[in-house]
Amino acid sequence: MNSLSNLRRLWIVVVSIVALITGCDNEMGQLGPGEEKFADNEREVTAEIIEVMKQITVNRSDGDALRRFNQPKSLGCFDAEFHIKEQLDPNLTRGIFAQPGIYPARIRFANASKFDDRKKDFRGMSIKVSGLTGEPLWGAPGTQDFVLNSHPALFAATPEEFLAFTRAMEKGRLWSFFINPYHWGALRVVLEGRRKIQNPFAIRYWSTTPYRFGTDQSVAVKYSVQPCSVKATDAATEDDENFLTAAMKRHLEGQPACFDFMVQFQKSPADMPIEDASVEWDEQTSPFQKVATIKINNQPFDSQQSMLACERISFNPWQCFQEHQPLGGINRVRKVIYEEMAQFRNHANAE
Numbered sequence: 161m162n163s164l165s166n167l168r169r170l171w172i173v174v175v176s177i178v179a180l181i182t183g184c185d186n187e188m189g190q191l192g193p194g195e196e197k198f199a200d201n202e203r204e205v206t207a208e209i210i211e212v213m214k215q216i217t218v219n220r221s222d223g224d225a226l227r228r229f230n231q232p233k234s235l236g237c238f239d240a241e242f243h244i245k246e247q248l249d250p251n252l253t254r255g256i257f258a259q260p261g262i263y264p265a266r267i268r269f270a271n272a273s274k275f276d277d278r279k280k281d282f283r284g285m286s287i288k289v290s291g292l293t294g295e296p297l298w299g300a301p302g303t304q305d306f307v308l309n310s311h312p313a314l315f316a317a318t319p320e321e322f323l324a325f326t327r328a329m330e331k332g333r334l335w336s337f338f339i340n341p342y343h344w345g346a347l348r349v350v351l352e353g354r355r356k357i358q359n360p361f362a363i364r365y366w367s368t369t370p371y372r373f374g375t376d377q378s379v380a381v382k383y384s385v386q387p388c389s390v391k392a393t394d395a396a397t398e399d400d401e402n403f404l405t406a407a408m409k410r411h412l413e414g415q416p417a418c419f420d421f422m423v424q425f426q427k428s429p430a431d432m433p434i435e436d437a438s439v440e441w442d443e444q445t446s447p448f449q450k451v452a453t454i455k456i457n458n459q460p461f462d463s464q465q466s467m468l469a470c471e472r473i474s475f476n477p478w479q480c481f482q483e484h485q486p487l488g489g490i491n492r493v494r495k496v497i498y499e500e501m502a503q504f505r506n507h508a509n510a511e
């Protein structure tokens with residue numbers, strides 16, 4: 161067991177070194193703070209990602225209801241309170257964080273790819289805050305979504321890399337994506353990021369991609385959410401494939417779930433890039449700062465009806481206020497992709 165994990169560690173080191181070497185020719189470091197660089201082929205790449213994702217979604221469904229392409233297993237959807245702190249530091253009082261108060265939110269927790277909760281996986285946390293004052297860039301008024309997952313870096317640096325991944329997936333040849341040395345950085349993220357967990361209320365989540373923070377175009381942040389429950393690591397028994405839903409239920413029976421919502425400012429465009437979602441922004445250089453608290457009280461959430469509603473709800477990083485505009489190629493392509501993919505599955509499932 162020990163030698164196996166040593167071997168895994170050695171493999172991660174080798175992969176990291178190769179990823180560093182192959183990433184050396186990245187020209188994106190030349191951008192200024194908060195600055196984006198659009199690729200010429202973004203529209204075509206987006207269209208092809210959608211086409212391939214639809215194909216995979218239909219193939220996977222086996223005639224049953226269509227699930228989300230990503231984060232398909234709902235662990236639970238909850239009503240929550242999003243407390244925006246009073247008297248935040250002036251540099252944090254931006255966008256929705258200039259509206260202190262307690263807002264209703266809807267939160268979905270999910271597994272990124274596995275239907276058996278006992279397996280290693282990435283986990284997702286999607287937050288929809290409503291009742292805010294103002295028009296968003298896209299979607300319902302007064303509403304702000306945050307879409308996060310359980311690792312600080314995305315496996316794909318750019319939309320093109322994401323497309324290469326989905327093409328390989330469609331052909332059932334994912335290995336052909338990962339053996340390419342240019343994708344060894346992606347392999348490292350996957351090896352490090354897939355984890356077994358005991359309770360979705362007890363782990364941390366990150367946006368991995370950057371967002372504006374206010375009206376100053378040179379300011380960019382990433383988001384992270386971390387548990388603040390008194391006893392968040394409630395040990396669960398891995399007795400069946402749905403044990404994470406049971407762990408959340410048990411947790412809420414004992415105490416509310418609580419999370420700090422935090423932002424991390426971009427300090428250096430070279431080391432904290434906008435156009436490479438596979439780079440984690442260093443927390444020593446720029447620590448996360450708390451701007452809000454999320455509270456989830458005990459509630460019924462695992463009835464068949466609630467789980468069905470959890471299947472239907474959709475989130476989009478562009479359902480956001482202008483001051484929190486998504487930045488970088490990965491975020492730019494997500495606007496149309498999330499909209500089309502949510503419509504695609506919900507229309508098919510309504511027939």
Ligand code: HEM
Nearest residue numbers: 228229230231268284285286308309322367368474501502
């Ligand atoms: C080019 C990059 C990406 C693509 C193409 C993509 C694609 C998708 C798609 C198609 C869905 C399902 C949408 C629906 O049917 O409603 C989805 C859901 C999701 N994605 Fe992504 N994604 C990308 C990047 C990311 C990133 C950077 C994160 C966060 C760190 C993320 C986290 C999630 C989560 C948590 C969900 C579940 C949303 C829900 O609860 O409904 N994805 N993604």
